[in-house]
Amino acid sequence: MRGWYAVFHKEIAGFFSVPVAYVVAGSFLLLSGFFFWANVSFMNLISLQAANSPMLMQRINLTDVVIRPLIQNMAIVLLFVMPLLTMRIFSEEKKTGTIELLLTYPVSDAAVIMGKYLASVFMLLVILTGTIPFLVILFMLGFPDSGPLIGGYLGLLLLGSAFLSLGMFISSLTENQIVSAILTFGAALLFWVMNWTASFVEEKFAAVINQLSMLWHLESLNKGVIPLSDISYFILFTAFFLFMTMRSVETYRWRG
Amino acid sequence: MIEVERLTKYYGRLPAIQDVNFRVESGEIVGFLGPNGAGKTTTMRILTCFSPASSGEARILGMDVRNDSLKIRRQVGYLPENVPLYSWMRVTPYLEFVARSKGIPRSKRTEEIQRVSDAVGLNGVRNRIIHALSKGYRQRVGLAQALIGDPPILILDEPTIGLDPRQIREIRELIKGFARNRTVILSSHILPEVSQVCDRVIIINKGSIVAEDSPSNLARRHGKxxxxxxxxxxxxxxxxxxxxxxxxxxxxxxxxxxxxxxxxxxxxxxxxxxxxxxxxxxxxxxxxxxxxxxxxHVSLEDVFIDLVTEESTEDRSADSSSAKEQST
Structure with missing residues (x-):
């Protein structure tokens, strides 16, 4: 794995010198901020309305009204912006030919891929860190349940990382950044909505489709439980596309 | 130093090079000459471990390009055609990235970057964005990255393409300068360059070697x-x-x-x-x-044109004879 850090360092510099990082972080934070504000305002409104019925009051809590919808919305925004982080990761190097030099330095393919992948995960962490003020506000104003919060953020991180590995694989297939972004978005969306069909297909297939769907795995994390099966889904998903990227780079060498 | 035996590479069904054999001894400067699409770049890409060969063997310093790829890559400095650089980077950070990739320890990095910048004359532009550099300077940055880590072997693909005559002369002088005690393979289709810089010329056409000798011998032997x-x-x-x-x-x-x-x-x-x-x-x-x-004096140019066109006329006659066979 020697040399991964050189690639990692260069990629991070790349994210910030081409304004991709700012655009992605900016739009993600703007949208999540909007959702956070909307959810808190909604909470505010229904709390006022429910003030004189204790029955209803008991059923209103921060987790259900603010945190879970917020996490779900942020997950959808991630679906939109993660392809933008990965679109150039290999496409640009292929288009400009710099990949030829990169692949002749004494750095293994695995190290190149890890350097690039970890740099994009680092960007995801930076973006998620930007939402910490939401949490600070929640803890200042109320008593949120930390279970769903931790589970939700873990889910976002795993989901984002999965999108990133899928995006990197697709980026390694094409020289065109736009094609890379659109294909990644399409593929990610497919994994997202896959279980919508689960209700009307055969039972055997339904189980498989559910297991493949991202939404399905995200939901249980969002409830505050952290089941091994959901975590391993995301980890396997990521590992699979990292492996596919390895193969894709190797194929590129053969053709190059 | 560099041994190539029966090297063949197919792209799909099309052979880019076929049964290429040659040797380069330590300290030699060898010119790779051929028309566009002759297989120069393909051969260089195999030697630099960018792309594997379909069959045949290539050994550098006794190591096989297939099995000891990472070790070989430490010993070879490569300048690809058209000098692909990260154009959004500044020169110094770019060279730092290269030094880091080549595993130069942190304590020696600054020194190494200073050394190569001096060697190729980059000191005035170290803080510029590569994107804003002139073609001549881009070429120098390309040479600088190849020189980082002091590799004993340099492989330069068309190092002077697209430069103006003055820049060509400068780059040529640079190459001559650091070719001392290094083994250099450079490809070109500019003939004066090859005859001035190289000890030996390998002329390659349509994927195979058609002639191999010193520039003056070639001119003498192949002149009509x-x-x-x-x-x-x-x-x-x-x-x-x-x-x-x-x-x-x-x-x-x-x-x-x-x-x-x-x-x-x-x-x-x-x-x-x-x-x-x-x-x-x-x-x-x-x-x-x-x-x-x-x-x-018969120029290398005449030899080159002769060799390259001879081949194609032979091909044409071979084609027509095979066509006749088919018709009978």
């Missing part, structure tokens, strides 16, 4: 005829008759417009015969004035 230009003050008919009658000379032609009373001729003889001494003796013996007598 040796020629000299003669200007004589004397009666035209007699002069021509005299020269045509000489055993060394195969053809005499009038060229250009001569001044009053002078004859301007192009004289051809067999490739390894120099007719000049005989001509001078004969002209002086007749009492005419010999105004000009200059052997015309």
């Amino acid at each position: 005829a040796s020629r000299c230009r003669v200007v004589i003050k004397g009666p035209e008919q007699e002069v021509k008759a005299l020269l045509k009658g000489m055993s060394e000379i195969t053809a005499v032609e009038t060229t250009g417009i001569a001044a009053e009373g002078e004859v301007r001729l192009m004289v051809e003889s067999e490739p390894d015969v120099n007719a000049c001494p005989a001509i001078s003796r004969a002209v002086v013996a007749k009492g005419w004035d010999l105004l000009e007598l200059a052997p015309i």
